Amino acid sequence: MSTAWRITNSDGVFTGSQDYFHPASGIASDSDHDLFDPSADKNRVDESMELLFANGREDLIVSSIVADQHGSVTIAFGGDSSLEILPMDSIDRERWRFFSQLSEEKHLVVYRTHIEGA
Secondary structure, eight states: OOSEEEEEETTEEEEEGGGGGSBOTTOOSHHHHHTOOTTTSOBHHHHHHHHHTTTOOTTOSEEEEEEOTTSOEEEEESTTOEEEEEOOOOOSSEEEEEOOTTSOOOOEEEESSOEEOO
């Protein structure tokens, strides 16, 4: 996604889009952090997703989806986890999209002022 997002559970924020820019917990010193490249090195999103999917997580079946007129959406999963997508600007551009990587179906694309492919 090219907008802000976070995964929450009963403990709070599990991971979010800004975690991409922070090294995984094994990198501790400031000097290491200055050399950190999130596209090449393991970041906190990578680390969190490994934990999230470590045991198959059958409770990650979608139980509800709630969207609002501003382009935000919350996808709740069984258990207490949810994915929140939070557009953070006023520019009329693509906010986010849903699509299947395994088919040629149309993408559902959400902009600030309209939705395409619905």
